[in-house]
Amino acid sequence: MTDAIQSAEPAEAPVARPGIRHELVRRPLWWVGAVLVVGFVLLGILGPWLVDAPRSDQGPLLAGPSGSDPFGTDDLGRSVFSQVAWGARTSLLVAVVASVIATVVGAAVGLLSAFFPRLDTIFGVIVDVMLSLPPLPLMIVVAASLGANLRTTILVIGLTAWPEVARLIRSGAQQVVSMPFVDAARIVGERAWTIIMREIVPSVVPLIIVAVLMIASRAIITEAALSFLGLGDPSAWSWGRIMQNAQRSNVLSFAWWMTLFPSLALLLTTLGVSLAGNQYSDARNRRLHQRR
Amino acid sequence: MRRFILMRVLRAVATIWAAVTITFLMLRLLPGDPAELIAGEGASEALIENLRSSYGLDRPLLTQYVDFLGGLLQGDFGMSYVQNVEVASLIVDRLPWTLLLTGSAFILTILVGIPLGTMAAVRRDGFLDRGLKSFGIASSALFVPSVAVLLLIVFAADLGWFAIGSTQDPNASGLAWLGSVANRLVLPVLTLVIINVGPYALTLRTNMVDVLQQEHVRAARARGIAERRIIWRYALRNGMLPALALMGLQLGALAGGSVLTETVFAYPGIGQLTHAAVMQRDYPVLQAAFVALAASVVLANLLTDVMSRVLDPRVTT
Numbered sequence: 001m002t003d004a005i006q007s008a009e010p011a012e013a014p015v016a017r018p019g020i021r022h023e024l025v026r027r028p029l030w031w032v033g034a035v036l037v038v039g040f041v042l043l044g045i046l047g048p049w050l051v052d053a054p055r056s057d058q059g060p061l062l063a064g065p066s067g068s069d070p071f072g073t074d075d076l077g078r079s080v081f082s083q084v085a086w087g088a089r090t091s092l093l094v095a096v097v098a099s100v101i102a103t104v105v106g107a108a109v110g111l112l113s114a115f116f117p118r119l120d121t122i123f124g125v126i127v128d129v130m131l132s133l134p135p136l137p138l139m140i141v142v143a144a145s146l147g148a149n150l151r152t153t154i155l156v157i158g159l160t161a162w163p164e165v166a167r168l169i170r171s172g173a174q175q176v177v178s179m180p181f182v183d184a185a186r187i188v189g190e191r192a193w194t195i196i197m198r199e200i201v202p203s204v205v206p207l208i209i210v211a212v213l214m215i216a217s218r219a220i221i222t223e224a225a226l227s228f229l230g231l232g233d234p235s236a237w238s239w240g241r242i243m244q245n246a247q248r249s250n251v252l253s254f255a256w257w258m259t260l261f262p263s264l265a266l267l268l269t270t271l272g273v274s275l276a277g278n279q280y281s282d283a284r285n286r287r288l289h290q291r292r
Numbered sequence: 293m294r295r296f297i298l299m300r301v302l303r304a305v306a307t308i309w310a311a312v313t314i315t316f317l318m319l320r321l322l323p324g325d326p327a328e329l330i331a332g333e334g335a336s337e338a339l340i341e342n343l344r345s346s347y348g349l350d351r352p353l354l355t356q357y358v359d360f361l362g363g364l365l366q367g368d369f370g371m372s373y374v375q376n377v378e379v380a381s382l383i384v385d386r387l388p389w390t391l392l393l394t395g396s397a398f399i400l401t402i403l404v405g406i407p408l409g410t411m412a413a414v415r416r417d418g419f420l421d422r423g424l425k426s427f428g429i430a431s432s433a434l435f436v437p438s439v440a441v442l443l444l445i446v447f448a449a450d451l452g453w454f455a456i457g458s459t460q461d462p463n464a465s466g467l468a469w470l471g472s473v474a475n476r477l478v479l480p481v482l483t484l485v486i487i488n489v490g491p492y493a494l495t496l497r498t499n500m501v502d503v504l505q506q507e508h509v510r511a512a513r514a515r516g517i518a519e520r521r522i523i524w525r526y527a528l529r530n531g532m533l534p535a536l537a538l539m540g541l542q543l544g545a546l547a548g549g550s551v552l553t554e555t556v557f558a559y560p561g562i563g564q565l566t567h568a569a570v571m572q573r574d575y576p577v578l579q580a581a582f583v584a585l586a587a588s589v590v591l592a593n594l595l596t597d598v599m600s601r602v603l604d605p606r607v608t609t
Binding site for chain 2: 123134137138140141142145218224225229240243252254263265266270274278
């Protein structure tokens with residue numbers, strides 16, 4: 001039944017429409033983003049195997065970059081290079097897990113509110129309230145109360161970021177809910193769960209990909225911000241923590257290497273992730289326009 | 293119109309109430325006893341018991357909640373765990389400086405963003421337009437402390453142009469005092485403007501591109517009105533409104549940015565107070581700082597909402 005109605009839509013010429021992959025590989029910025037993301041993931045996975053763990057006997061205190069310490073050393077004589085390499089794993093872990101949490105919760109709320117108008121009012125109010133509160137201060141209060149560790153960081157970021165995903169998925173899903181094939185599925189007596197999973201989810205998959213990348217890039221920045229404010233896991237290396245050490249020992253204004261190198265790592269990583277997301281949604285939009 | 297404002301006010305009140313409730317529940321429902329936290333490690337059982345009753349922590353949760361709300365309505369945030377001062381007086385000391393900092397950054401972002409976005413829209417795909425697009429995308433990847441420390445090292449430490457670590461020179465008076473306030477404001481404000489201006493100008497640009505193709509603009513051109521007047525008077529008015537609403541949404545990010553910037557420049561506002569409270573685990577201060585920031589954001593948001601509505605009655609949401 002649903003098939004019949006879908007195929008009743010005007011047929012499209014199958015050849016004329018190039019896939020999104022063809023659109024993407026022609027974009028140099030997509031390649032820049034992809035290379036940066038792959039580099040980050042490799043560093044996160046392999047870094048701790050290839051580079052020595054940061055130790056306080058790695059060099060003199062607060063030495064600038066040199067041949068033996070390419071990124072310099074911190075106030076306890078630990079190599080900043082080691083800390084950056086080891087910090088990548090924390091960023092990677094937070095980015096992946098927090099964006100999965102935010103996307104799963106956000107997509108569930110977004111899909112349910114698009115499908116059940118009654119839930120939409122309740123969820124709408126919650127999403128509105130969450131989006132009206134300043135996100136970083138909210139995370140600071142919650143993280144400080146829960147105690148600083150990696151699990152807290154991930155949970156706090158994931159559970160603060162979902163409303164934005166919910167809003168994105170909801171608006172995408174609402175367009176699909178009003179389509180005839182969804183009505184058809186309802187009339188045949190398909191259960192809500194089946195309709196959502198079979199008819200609606202496939203059409204919002206591209207939005208979900210965009211959401212994951214958007215939240216991942218934000219999660220990396222937020223983890224750094226929480227660590228910078230002293231709310232990071234004291235036993236995990238992190239890019240924000242390097243800068244926090246500089247801040248706490250009052251050397252921010254002269255030990256530039258303690259800021260520059262973690263900042264560059266952060267910039268390249270988040271730039272890569274946002275570029276990938278940006279180019280993906282750009283390519284998708286262009287493809288949608290060509291279809292018309 | 294009256295109904296619209298009433299709804300917005302109700303929503304703002306509900307949001308502030310949610311912020312207050314979150315902070316209340318965070319401390320009370322978590323494992324660990326606040327009284328033990330205040331007393332510090334190795335305190336005697338009698339002292340803890342004493343603290344528990346003096347802070348009202350031995351009463352039922354609902355009673356505590358009602359007392360907490362009642363206290364807040366009278367501006368009573370309790371006592372700091374670390375310093376022997378009322379939390380409310382700390383907030384009253386600090387909040388004006390944060391409002392000055394974020395307010396200046398907000399206005400400057402708009403003042404820089406409007407010409408930037410408009411000129412980019414007028415010369416589409418020109419040099420400025422491409423530059424703005426790249427900068428707008430890169431902005432989301434900028435880490436506030438990175439930008440702040442860069443400015444700190446170059447302009448405060450190396451060149452010595454700006455003082456940091458305070459909001460004013462207590463020995464100066466009159467114009468010199470105003471100058472000292474402005475001097476300490478420059479770098480934190482600049483940091484926040486650099487972070488926020490890209491996305492703002494980019495949104496304005498997109499709106500302006502749309503507006504410049506609309507019929508009333510074409511009609512104005514047909515009547516022979518000068519292009520400059522069309523762009524800056526006719527089109528900008530319409531293009532600016534959605535950008536104003538966007539800036540309202542950005543307020544939350546601005547508040548978060550102020551925490552990070554104030555920490556880097558040791559600028560004693562609410563943000564720096566937040567950081568200090570985190571380091572010392574001074575929960576009542578932390579909660580009050582959050583409530584103050586959240587309430588400021590919600591109220592400023594209410595203001596931009598009502599302003600957009602007054603400027604453009606077509607806005608329906």
